[in-house]
Every structure is written in C-alpha cells, then in structure tokens.
Amino acid sequence: MRVAHLLKKYREKINPPYHNKSDLIVLIGTIFILVAIPLTTIAVQRSREPTGLAVAGTANMYLSPASQSVNQNTNFTVEIREDSGSELVNAIQANLTYDSNKLDFVSVTTSAAFEIEAETFGSGGIIKIARGTITPKSGDQLVATITFNPKQSPGATSVDFSANSKVVSSIDNTDILATTSSGTYTIVDPPPTVSISAPTNNSVVSGNVTINATASDDIGVTRVEFKLDGAILIGSDTTSPYSINWDTTTTSSGSHSLTAEAFDISSSTVFTINVTVDNEPPSTPSGLTATAVSSSRIDISWNASTDNVAVTAYEVYRNSVLIATIATTSYSDIGLDASTSYSYFVKAKDNEGNISPASSTASDTTLKLGDLNNDGFVDVVDLSILLSAWETSDPTADINSDGDVDIVDLSIMLSNWTF
Ligand SMILES: [Ca+2]
Numbered sequence: 001m002r003v004a005h006l007l008k009k010y011r012e013k014i015n016p017p018y019h020n021k022s023d024l025i026v027l028i029g030t031i032f033i034l035v036a037i038p039l040t041t042i043a044v045q046r047s048r049e050p051t052g053l054a055v056a057g058t059a060n061m062y063l064s065p066a067s068q069s070v071n072q073n074t075n076f077t078v079e080i081r082e083d084s085g086s087e088l089v090n091a092i093q094a095n096l097t098y099d100s101n102k103l104d105f106v107s108v109t110t111s112a113a114f115e116i117e118a119e120t121f122g123s124g125g126i127i128k129i130a131r132g133t134i135t136p137k138s139g140d141q142l143v144a145t146i147t148f149n150p151k152q153s154p155g156a157t158s159v160d161f162s163a164n165s166k167v168v169s170s171i172d173n174t175d176i177l178a179t180t181s182s183g184t185y186t187i188v189d190p191p192p193t194v195s196i197s198a199p200t201n202n203s204v205v206s207g208n209v210t211i212n213a214t215a216s217d218d219i220g221v222t223r224v225e226f227k228l229d230g231a232i233l234i235g236s237d238t239t240s241p242y243s244i245n246w247d248t249t250t251t252s253s254g255s256h257s258l259t260a261e262a263f264d265i266s267s268s269t270v271f272t273i274n275v276t277v278d279n280e281p282p283s284t285p286s287g288l289t290a291t292a293v294s295s296s297r298i299d300i301s302w303n304a305s306t307d308n309v310a311v312t313a314y315e316v317y318r319n320s321v322l323i324a325t326i327a328t329t330s331y332s333d334i335g336l337d338a339s340t341s342y343s344y345f346v347k348a349k350d351n352e353g354n355i356s357p358a359s360s361t362a363s364d365t366t367l368k369l370g371d372l373n374n375d376g377f378v379d380v381v382d383l384s385i386l387l388s389a390w391e392t393s394d395p396t397a398d399i400n401s402d403g404d405v406d407i408v409d410l411s412i413m414l415s416n417w418t419f
Pocket residue numbers: 189190191192217218219220264265
C-alpha cells in the first residue's frame with residue numbers, strides 16, 4: 001500500500017516537468033524503494049533455504065575387475081568407476097597407488113562420461129586421474145581405463161585408492177565420496193609347453209635311441225629333463241633343439257614311459273609317451289629237419305620261435321651261408337647238385353633286428369640223378385615212378401626241377417641208367 005501511494009504521489013509530482021528540488025528527492029526515494037523491496041524479499045527467502053542439505057547422497061569409487069590373473073609381460077586393463085546413485089556429479093579425482101616392483105603403468109584412456117581431462121599422471125607407483133564433465137552424471141560411470149604391464153614377478157599385487165580421492169557433487173560442489181574398493185591382481189608366469197617328437201608314442205625301441213623334444217616359453221626354457229618311468233633321469237639339455245641319447249640296453253625289455261619336463265624360472269611342464277623296449281632276441285628255432293626231395297632239392301622245416309614282442313623273420317643258412325630271409329617256418333632249397341650233402345641251420349629275428357642263436361644243424365644228401373626212390377640204382381622202378389608222374393609237377397620225378405615231369409627228365413634218367 002505504501003508503494004502504491006508513493007507511486008501515485010510520484011505521478012502527480014512529476015507530470016511534467018519537475019518544479020522544484022523536493023520533486024527530485026521524491027523520485028530518487030521512490031526508485032530506491034522499488035529496487036530495495038524485491039532485493040530484500042529475495043534475501044529473506046534465501047536465508048530460509050537449507051544450505052548443503054540438498055546433497056544427501058554418497059558415492060563409491062571402485063576398480064573393475066576387482067581381481068584377475070594376468071600374465072607377466074602382457075598388458076591388462078583396469079577400469080576406475082564411480083557410482084553416485086541418484087546424485088549428480090561433475091568431477092572426479094581418483095588417486096591410486098600400485099607396487100612399481102610388480103606393475104608398470106602404461107597408459108590411461110579417456111571416459112565418455114567425464115570428457116574433460118584435468119590431470120593424468122601415472123608413474124613410480126602413483127596414479128592421479130582428475131576428470132570433469134559439463135553434463136553432470138548420476139549412477140555407475142566409467143571414469144578412466146588404466147593399462148598396466150605386469151613385471152616378471154609372479155604373485156599377487158594390489159592397486160589401492162589413496163588420500164584425496166573425491167567425487168564432487170554438481171549441486172553444491174562438495175565431496176560425496178564415501179567408500180572405495182581396491183583391486184588385487186595375480187601375476188602369473190605362464191608355464192612352458194613341451195612335447196616329444198621322437199620316438200613316437202607306443203613305438204618299439206632298441207639299442208641307442210635319440211629322444212627329441214620341442215619346448216617353448218614366454219620368457220625362456222631353462223632346461224628340458226628326460227626321465228624314464230617318471231623317476232630315472234636319463235639326461236638333460238639346456239638348449240634347443242632339446243635332445244639326448246638313450247642307451248636302452250641298460251633298461252629291461254618291456255613297456256616303459258618316457259617324459260620330457262620343460263622348466264622356466266618358476267614352473268615346469270611334463271609330456272609323457274609310452275614305448276616298448278625290445279633288446280630281447282626271439283627264442284632259438286627248434287626241431288629243424290632237412291629232407292632231400294630230389295637230386296636238386298632239399299626241404300627244411302622247423303618249429304616257430306617266440307619273442308617278447310614279435311618274431312618277424314627267419315634267416316636260412318646253407319653250409320653256414322645266409323641264403324634266404326623268410327617269414328615262414330619251412331623252406332625248399334632248389335638248384336642243388338645231385339648226390340651232394342648239404343647242411344642247414346636257421347635263426348629267428350624280431351622287428352628291432354634282435355637275432356636268436358642258430359638252431360641245431362640238419363643235413364641231407366641230394367639224390368643220385370634219376371634215382372627217384374633213393375635206393376642207389378636208376379632202374380625200371382625209377383622209370384615207373386617217373387611215368388606215373390608224367391606231365392605233373394611232382395618234385396621227385398621232376399629231375400631237372402623245371403616244374404614239369406617230361407621227356408627231358410626221362411632223358412636225364414636214361415643217361416644215368418644203372419647197368
Ligand atoms: Ca614362463
């Protein structure tokens with residue numbers, strides 16, 4: 001009411017022009033009142049507002065992932081995140097410490113949520129990241145992503161929040177950071193890889209054998225050990241190609257395991273194969289017989305030998321000279337001279353070349369030419385036998401051993417006729 005009255009008086013006074021000094025005073029006073037009243041109202045209203053209490057929330061700052069296994073010398077990343085719930089924030093200060101004996105700081109990558117970079121520092125065990133945004137954010141937000149490189153120092157190490165980390169409310173610029181969660185990272189030294197390239201798994205070996213292994217590691221293979229049956233050290237090699245000689249004759253024949261164990265500075269890896277050692281020859285062939293079949297052929301036969309693995313062949317000797325290597329237990333020796341004595345023995349072999357002792361010797365004498373019944377005479381009895389076998393392949397009547405009993409055999413018989 002006072003204002004309206006003054007305005008009315010003002011209009012009466014100044015409707016124009018000013019007549020005296022008192023009119024100007026009224027005018028100035030009126031303007032002062034017009035300005036002072038709203039300002040006073042605003043001031044009173046402001047004095048009644050609760051300061052600071054508009055920001056009741058709290059924020060959490062944490063690392064993600066909170067834990068993980070990481071390979072030495074292989075970069076890994078950790079996210080710095082904050083969660084302010086429903087509160088709007090516009091600035092983040094994340095201060096971290098890490099063990100510089102375990103981790104190397106590599107880099108920080110930006111966050112879309114806090115696009116303004118105020119500070120980025122990482123070195124010597126300390127990381128300081130300060131970021132802001134002109135568009136305040138609530139809820140869970142990525143602040144920055146840190147890349148570390150683990151050193152060759154296996155074991156667990158932590159990355160911790162340190163003093164003066166802050167999450168700043170955009171409403172009244174106060175720090176609402178309440179809790180922080182650190183991260184724990186386990187540095188792993190990847191073990192070597194190893195395999196045996198020779199001999200092959202489940203093979204049969206004998207004599208001197210070369211064992212070859214291939215091995216590799218992220219840092220380096222320090223050695224490869226070769227063991228028999230998981231316990232007996234055969235040998236060790238520190239340089240690639242990893243290889244040793246193994247004298248199998250010092251080992252019992254039969255089934256064995258062979259392992260190659262590759263070591264790096266902190267662990268090892270084993271690769272195993274199975275082999276059969278065979279330094280055992282087959283048993284001595286027994287029961288050898290030699291039988292003259294004709295004037296040019298003697299048949300021999302014997303009993304089969306046995307072996308710890310397998311008999312693969314027999315060697316046939318005539319008069320101590322090797323004449324055949326065969327897989328069967330009988331042999332026909334042809335092309336011999338008539339009326340001549342021959343002696344035989346055989347030996348058995350396995351696949352590894354182990355050879356049995358010689359069998360006992362068996363001998364016989366080829367028949368006289370044309371004496372088919374072996375009675376010492378070439379006469380009508382032999383002629384009868386030959387004619388009975390005419391145009392057959394009967395070995396006894398086939399005097400020249402050409403596969404046919406024919407006129408040529410008859411001619412030979414007549415030439416040797418006993419008178
Ligand atoms: Ca390694």
